[in-house]
Amino acid sequence: MIPRLFIIAMGLAASLWGAASTAQTLVLVSIDGFRWDYLDWPQATNIRSIAALGSRVTKLRTVYPSKTFPGHLSIATGLHPTQHGVIDNYFCRSDRTDCYSMGKGRKDPSWLAGIPLWTLVEQQGVVLLLSSGRIRRAFCQ
Numbered sequence: 001m002i003p004r005l006f007i008i009a010m011g012l013a014a015s016l017w018g019a020a021s022t023a024q025t026l027v028l029v030s031i032d033g034f035r036w037d038y039l040d041w042p043q044a045t046n047i048r049s050i051a052a053l054g055s056r057v058t059k060l061r062t063v064y065p066s067k068t069f070p071g072h073l074s075i076a077t078g079l080h081p082t083q084h085g086v087i088d089n090y091f092c093r094s095d096r097t098d099c100y101s102m103g104k105g106r107k108d109p110s111w112l113a114g115i116p117l118w119t120l121v122e123q124q125g126v127v128l129l130l131s132s133g134r135i136r137r138a139f140c141q
Contacts, residue, residue: 027054028117030075032068036060069102077114084114 070081092099
């Protein structure tokens with residue numbers, strides 16, 4: 001629950017921060033296990049109000065396997081898991097001596113064949129706040 005509240009808080013802060021400038025602000029919210037109709041549930045008032053301020057995906061097909069990291073990295077890179085290389089939350093490859101796991105993969109970018117959105121944004125010199133669960137990178141220039 002706390003990571004979801006943090007994502008919502010960051011989304012609201014970013015929208016307020018972006019409203020004061022002429023630059024456009026992008027807030028990408030990806031919630032693990034968030035079913036397509038959850039925004040229509042009565043309990044989803046806060047995240048629904050954030051979606052109402054911008055846009056939301058109306059047609060999306062999950063990648064296979066429908067696991068956390070292959071799915072999130074497909075959104076971030078625009079690539080299928082077989083292209084970006086993260087095919088499960090935990091797996092081993094014959095060409096490596098170590099195995100991929102969710103925590104380890106965050107610290108070792110050699111597992112990811114694609115370039116995630118946040119790296120492209122940083123390369124363009126755009127200010128960025130990246131948060132993933134308990135891992136948060138400060139504003140990047």
